[in-house]
Amino acid sequence: MTATERDTLPGATGAPPVLEVTDLVKYYPIRAGIMRKQVGSVHAVDGVSFALGATETLGIVGESGCGKTTLGRTLLRLVEPTSGQVLFNGEDVVGASSSRMRELRQDMQMVFQDPFASLNPRMPVQDIISEPLQIHGTDKKEARIKARALLDAVGLSPEHGNRYPHEFSGGQRQRIGIARSLAVNPELVVLDEPVSALDVSVQAQVLNLLEDLQEEFQLSYLFIAHDLSVVRHISDRVAVMYLGQIVELADRDELYEAPAHPYTHSLLSAVPVADPEMERSRERIILEGDLPSPANPPTGCRFHTRCPIAQDNCVTDVPPLAEVRPGHWASCHYALGPDETLVQRVKDLGREVHIANSDTGVTTA
Amino acid sequence: MSEQPRPEEAHTGDPGLVTAEADAEPTTRALSDDVIVDEREGMTISTRSFGRQTWDRFRRHRLAMFAAALLVLLAISFWVAPMLSSYGFRDIDVAAMREGPSFRHPFGTDQIGRDLLVRTFHGGRFSLRIALVVALLTTFIGTVIGSLAGYFGGIVDTLLSQLINLFLIVPALVVLLVVGVRYGASPNGIAVILALLLWPAIARVVRGLFLQFRDQEFVLAARAAGARPPRIIVRHILPNTFGPIIVNATLLIGTAIILESTLSFLGVGVTPPTPTLGNLVNEAKGAIDSRPSTILIPGGFVVLIALCVNFLGDGLRDALDPTTRKG
Ligand SMILES: Nc1ncnc2c1ncn2[C@@H]1O[C@H](COP(=O)(O)OP(=O)(O)OP(=O)(O)O)[C@@H](O)[C@H]1O
Ligand code: SF4
Numbered sequence: 001m002t003a004t005e006r007d008t009l010p011g012a013t014g015a016p017p018v019l020e021v022t023d024l025v026k027y028y029p030i031r032a033g034i035m036r037k038q039v040g041s042v043h044a045v046d047g048v049s050f051a052l053g054a055t056e057t058l059g060i061v062g063e064s065g066c067g068k069t070t071l072g073r074t075l076l077r078l079v080e081p082t083s084g085q086v087l088f089n090g091e092d093v094v095g096a097s098s099s100r101m102r103e104l105r106q107d108m109q110m111v112f113q114d115p116f117a118s119l120n121p122r123m124p125v126q127d128i129i130s131e132p133l134q135i136h137g138t139d140k141k142e143a144r145i146k147a148r149a150l151l152d153a154v155g156l157s158p159e160h161g162n163r164y165p166h167e168f169s170g171g172q173r174q175r176i177g178i179a180r181s182l183a184v185n186p187e188l189v190v191l192d193e194p195v196s197a198l199d200v201s202v203q204a205q206v207l208n209l210l211e212d213l214q215e216e217f218q219l220s221y222l223f224i225a226h227d228l229s230v231v232r233h234i235s236d237r238v239a240v241m242y243l244g245q246i247v248e249l250a251d252r253d254e255l256y257e258a259p260a261h262p263y264t265h266s267l268l269s270a271v272p273v274a275d276p277e278m279e280r281s282r283e284r285i286i287l288e289g290d291l292p293s294p295a296n297p298p299t300g301c302r303f304h305t306r307c308p309i310a311q312d313n314c315v316t317d318v319p320p321l322a323e324v325r326p327g328h329w330a331s332c333h334y335a336l337g338p339d340e341t342l343v344q345r346v347k348d349l350g351r352e353v354h355i356a357n358s359d360t361g362v363t364t365a
Numbered sequence: 366m367s368e369q370p371r372p373e374e375a376h377t378g379d380p381g382l383v384t385a386e387a388d389a390e391p392t393t394r395a396l397s398d399d400v401i402v403d404e405r406e407g408m409t410i411s412t413r414s415f416g417r418q419t420w421d422r423f424r425r426h427r428l429a430m431f432a433a434a435l436l437v438l439l440a441i442s443f444w445v446a447p448m449l450s451s452y453g454f455r456d457i458d459v460a461a462m463r464e465g466p467s468f469r470h471p472f473g474t475d476q477i478g479r480d481l482l483v484r485t486f487h488g489g490r491f492s493l494r495i496a497l498v499v500a501l502l503t504t505f506i507g508t509v510i511g512s513l514a515g516y517f518g519g520i521v522d523t524l525l526s527q528l529i530n531l532f533l534i535v536p537a538l539v540v541l542l543v544v545g546v547r548y549g550a551s552p553n554g555i556a557v558i559l560a561l562l563l564w565p566a567i568a569r570v571v572r573g574l575f576l577q578f579r580d581q582e583f584v585l586a587a588r589a590a591g592a593r594p595p596r597i598i599v600r601h602i603l604p605n606t607f608g609p610i611i612v613n614a615t616l617l618i619g620t621a622i623i624l625e626s627t628l629s630f631l632g633v634g635v636t637p638p639t640p641t642l643g644n645l646v647n648e649a650k651g652a653i654d655s656r657p658s659t660i661l662i663p664g665g666f667v668v669l670i671a672l673c674v675n676f677l678g679d680g681l682r683d684a685l686d687p688t689t690r691k692g
């Protein structure tokens with residue numbers, strides 16, 4: 001890959017990136033019949049490119065089923081990619097041998113979505129946390145000592161090391177999962193919806209912990225979430241995914257304040273605002289139609305079946321992920337300007353848009 | 366972490382509620398002392414280990430407890446009782462052939478004057494030993510093959526599944542008859558043959574369990590930590606499949622007892638004069654009208670053992686079933 005190409009990766013900053021992803025693709029085969037013949041494929045991740053800088057946090061946001069988990073797992077090769085390139089500190093991950101991959105795993109870790117399924121119910125937590133160390137050659141006694149220190153670091157009592165996962169609450173389990181991911185001193189941690197399964201009050205605690213740990217251990221985070229409000233505080237940059245693709249990627253403040261893609265606009269209009277007065281009059285854009293199946297994604301722009309400002313060419317022409325403003329990438333033929341609202345654009349086009357707010361209910365404007 | 370001020374209503378509301386809260390208070394405090402965070406969620410879930418919880422649930426299963434006790438009692442008596450008699454299982458008392466129960470021979474004697482009590486208990490010992498060997502061997506083979514097929518999937522699974530299906534469609538009884546008629550068999554020989562015929566059932570169960578577990582997040586986490594397949598199979602997945610495997614192994618003891626008896630009854634099991642419960646029934650079949658007890662006693666033991674094993678298996682299944690874990 002040439003230097004110029006590398007510079008064009010969305011999200012690339014001046015500093016050398018930890019992670020560079022180019023055209024990553026993961027298709028899951030769909031099989032049917034007794035012969036298990038392949039009859040199609042789920043386009044779970046379909047041509048994702050981005051770069052992640054050192055100690056940076058990139059938020060990945062998208063609806064359920066848009067391929068966030070698959071993206072995270074493919075990056076770490078817990079799922080083998082169909083095609084594409086992943087560079088970790090400049091080193092090819094996809095082509096790495098299995099023994100080299102095992103070494104790389106010390107630097108690339110993951111925190112899983114489900115705090116209940118991600119811990120082995122038959123292992124005491126000190127073994128869960130110290131296992132990665134033991135796999136990489138630390139002797140058992142030393143690994144245990146480190147596990148106690150890690151329990152302490154994530155805010156749990158080291159005395160609880162000999163207990164089993166079922167004795168802990170969801171938030172505590174997620175802390176255990178975080179401790180496990182940090183055991184081997186990684187550089188990069190993929191956080192797959194680390195707080196989605198937790199109560200709101202516990203969410204904030206775990207998010208704070210993650211921020212503290214990032215600073216303490218100089219971590220780079222790929223933070224996956226399914227709504228924009230969760231990643232707002234923690235992210236430096238945010239990428240929005242739709243049906244296996246990144247549709248918009250920008251600095252956090254830029255993305256929240258001046259989104260360019262209509263999909264991001266509609267997602268943002270669903271985020272509640274703190275001010276009750278504003279919340280009452282806030283207009284939510286209601287997307288029409290259902291999320292199309294990733295087994296059979298729409299032609300042209302994948303969002304055209306639900307986009308309120310789609311034009312004829314959107315059905316046939318694929319919009320590239322292009323830099324619409326410096327450092328701000330979006331894939332839309334008719335990207336919105338910094339001060340434009342989606343509702344305004346729709347009205348300008350002389351179309352109807354379904355809007356809901358708590359004062360008037362659903363209306364058509 | 367700051368404690369949320371408790372709302373006033375909690376104290377002024379239903380008096381019953383207040384009592385409940387007061388009751389709960391000391392426990393919560395005692396546990397939260399050594400919990401640094403998440404006090405609101407608390408460490409209130411029971412701290413019993415899995416083994417302990419399983420045992421507690423099993424104990425509540427009266428029939429299974431009774432069956433287990435009876436099985437232990439039977440096993441002990443099979444081993445101890447023959448020692449108390451002065452007769453060996455091959456010893457012939459020429460003075461007493463075809464006798465009914467007496468003080469010297471409590472179960473009577475057979476056609477050639479061998480003591481039936483000694484032979485029955487020895488027979489029980491052989492039958493039970495065969496059944497245990499069958500259960501262990503079957504479980505071992507089935508677990509190894511099932512876990513490899515389930516974990517690796519793909520071509521490994523395709524090949525092993527074909528093997529499993531091949532063994533499943535072999536008419537077991539016919540094979541046993543042929544082998545038995547041709548070679549006769551020692552107790553261990555019979556056990557091996559039975560295990561070779563029974564493992565596919567276990568392999569299928571274990572394969573299914575591995576399929577279910579191999580994509581679980583904790584297995585992915587082990588892989589992300591750099592664990593190799595042997596470690597993942599042995600340390601992560603197997604311990605989670607012990608429940609169903611133990612239940613199936615238990616039920617196998619019953620199956621093996623009955624199969625062994627059937628074979629021996631048909632004359633193709635363990636070669637006489639070694640007694641097994643099936644052999645005893647076979648030897649006594651001519652006396653079904655004249656001395657029914659010679660058939661009913663060994664036959665009764667077969668039924669009793671098979672029943673106990675099934676009740677025990679049911680109890681274990683309930684106790685180990687994760688869906689009843691919350692108990
Ligand atoms: N192992 C698999 N085999 C086949 N299809 C899969 C597999 N895993 C995921 N998929 C499909 O791929 C698509 C993307 O799934 P993925 O789990 O990556 O989405 P997600 O964005 O993480 O969703 P969620 O918010 O629900 O976690 C979905 O349509 C899903 O059904
Ligand atoms: S390219 Fe067309 S369909 Fe796609 S988001 Fe832009 S306007 Fe909508």
Ligand SMILES: [Mg+2]
Binds near residue numbers: 068069070
């Ligand atoms: Mg997911």
